[in-house]
Amino acid sequence: VEVVRHLPGLxxxxxxxRRHFLATPPDIFIGIDAPDxxxxxxxxxxxxxxxxMHYVSPSVWAWRSYRVRKIAASVDCMLTLFPFEEQFYxxxxxxxxxxxxxxxxxxxxxxxxxxxxxHLGIKHRGPLVAILPGSRVGEVKRMAQxxxxxxxxxxxxRIDMRFVVPLASQACRDAFETLLAQTASRLPVTLLDGDxxxxxxxxxAVMLASGTATLECMLLKRPMVVAYRLSPxxxxxxxxxxxxxxxxxxxxxxxxxLVRELIQDEVTPENLGRxxxxxxxxxxxxxxxxxxxxxxxxxxxxxxxHQAADIVLQMSGWRxxxxx
Numbered sequence: 001v002e003v004v005r006h007l008p009g010l011x012x013x014x015x016x017x018r019r020h021f022l023a024t025p026p027d028i029f030i031g032i033d034a035p036d037x038x039x040x041x042x043x044x045x046x047x048x049x050x051x052x053m054h055y056v057s058p059s060v061w062a063w064r065s066y067r068v069r070k071i072a073a074s075v076d077c078m079l080t081l082f083p084f085e086e087q088f089y090x091x092x093x094x095x096x097x098x099x100x101x102x103x104x105x106x107x108x109x110x111x112x113x114x115x116x117x118x119h120l121g122i123k124h125r126g127p128l129v130a131i132l133p134g135s136r137v138g139e140v141k142r143m144a145q146x147x148x149x150x151x152x153x154x155x156x157x158r159i160d161m162r163f164v165v166p167l168a169s170q171a172c173r174d175a176f177e178t179l180l181a182q183t184a185s186r187l188p189v190t191l192l193d194g195d196x197x198x199x200x201x202x203x204x205a206v207m208l209a210s211g212t213a214t215l216e217c218m219l220l221k222r223p224m225v226v227a228y229r230l231s232p233x234x235x236x237x238x239x240x241x242x243x244x245x246x247x248x249x250x251x252x253x254x255x256x257x258l259v260r261e262l263i264q265d266e267v268t269p270e271n272l273g274r275x276x277x278x279x280x281x282x283x284x285x286x287x288x289x290x291x292x293x294x295x296x297x298x299x300x301x302x303x304x305x306h307q308a309a310d311i312v313l314q315m316s317g318w319r320x321x322x323x324x
Contacts, residue, residue, distance in 0.1 A: 010037060018044050025050050028316040031075075032056060035067070043074035051315055055079040055308060057096075061088045062244035062252075068092050077315060079308055082253060083299065097311055100302025107197070107219040109297065116201035122190060126160040127280045130203035130222075131189075132196055132213050135168040137175050142229045143209045143267075144179045150207060150272030152184040157277060163189040164203065166196040205279035205286075207272060210247050210261075218250045219297050221290045225275040226250075227262040253296050258289065 003010075018041055021029060028051040031038030035058035042052040057080045060067050071078060071094055078096040080086045089096035122128065131151060133143040151163050167173040173191065180189070192199055197216060200206050206217050210228040217224045226248040246252050250259050260275045262268075279286060 014041055017041060021045055021050065022048055027051070027318070028053060028312060030055055030312065039067075039070055039074045043070065046074060046076070051076050051317075053077050053079060053312065053315060056081060057085045057089075059244075061085065062247075068094060077311065079311065081300075081304070084252070084255075097307075098302070099307040099311070100304040101215070101300045102304045103216060104219055104297055104300035104302075105304055107216070107297075109294070111201040111220050113202060113204070116198055120164070120190070120192065120195070120198055120202055122162075122164065122202060124162045126162065127158060127205075128162050128164060128203050129154070129276055129280070130196075130199040130206045130208070131163055131165045132199070132206065132208035133165070133172075133176065134209040134211070135172070135213075137169075137171045139209055140167075140172045140175045141179075143227065144176050145183055146227070146229075146267050146269060146272060147207055148180060148184040148187070149269035150276065151187055151189070153269045153273035154276050155184075155187060157273075158280070161188075161280070163187055164192065164199045165189055166192040166194060166199040168194060168196070205276050207276055212249075214259075215249045218253075218293045219300075221293045221297075223259075223279040223286045223289050224250075225260045225262065225272060225279065227267045227272060229264055229267055250293070250296070253300075254292060258292060 014037060022045070025048070029042060029045050031042050031052070031054045033056040035054070038054060042054060046052045052075050054071070054075045057078055058067060060071070061084070068089075072092075076095065078089055078094060080089070080096055080098045081101045083098050086096045086098035117124070117128070129151065131147050133140045133147050154161055165176065167176055173193065176191070180187070196213060197220065200217050200220050200222050203222055206222050206224040208214060208217060208224060208226060210226050214224065214226050228247065244252065246257065246261060247263065248259055248261050251257055251261065262271055
């Protein structure tokens with residue numbers, strides 16, 4: 001629903017790209033993510049004899065699995081970030097290679113909480129909760145209010161608790177500050193311009209909207225509760241199409257409900273607050289999560305960018321031409 005207004009411009013861009021690459025064929029075309037945009041372009045180029053590769057698999061294992069047929073017709077190789085994705089494609093006879101996740105290579109195995117707080121100028125040594133309401137203004141407007149109400153619920157029970165909120169853009173910050181003034185202006189909260197990784201690394205627990213940030217939070221080994229709200233129409237469509245049992249990446253990677261997920265009407269201040277408080281006050285549970293997070297991190301750390309580049313050189317024929 002949210003993308004419809006941009007559709008005419010996107011289709012025009014794709015037509016221009018098709019004409020350009022058919023007129024000037026590259027050795028290989030690599031579509032990066034954006035499957036609804038790239039796969040059609042890749043199929044058209046592949047039909048003309050151009051090698052094609054797609055980097056970052058769409059979530060065909062979760063919904064719209066019929067897209068596998070289109071993927072098979074569009075790409076010579078699918079590069080995946082997660083091991084279960086490679087297995088999914090191989091079971092369906094689609095060439096795929098898991099290269100791991102670049103973020104797993106970049107994030108250290110152990111991020112010191114105290115150093116992260118000092119880096120952010122946060123002197124508080126008690127419980128600190130990071131709140132990540134999303135990276136787009138629409139997400140912030142949907143998620144900030146219940147997150148702030150949950151933080152207020154926690155603060156009523158733990159006056160030693162503090163909060164840190166990284167905002168991805170000035171527009172996101174403006175939207176959040178408006179809701180903060182309306183909802184929970186008394187909260188002891190530090191707002192940051194960006195630096196979501198720093199905020200999560202400094203925290204004892206994280207309350208965040210579903211998305212890539214959940215993977216980053218897991219790689220940082222921080223306990224979390226994951227929530228999401230969609231527009232009513234989008235959610236109604238998603239309920240019909242989505243087949244996956246989980247929507248948070250840590251749970252998908254673990255294959256079990258490792259972290260608490262809350263969706264749509266489940267996203268209430270009490271549900272969120274109870275989970276955050278449990279994460280802060282139950283060190284044994286936090287240690288269990290950290291242990292599993294560390295195992296997943298190790299599995300995803302595969303020198304992803306170099307692996308991907310090596311596969312590109314093999315497929316493009318560069319090695320045969322230049323050797324090495």
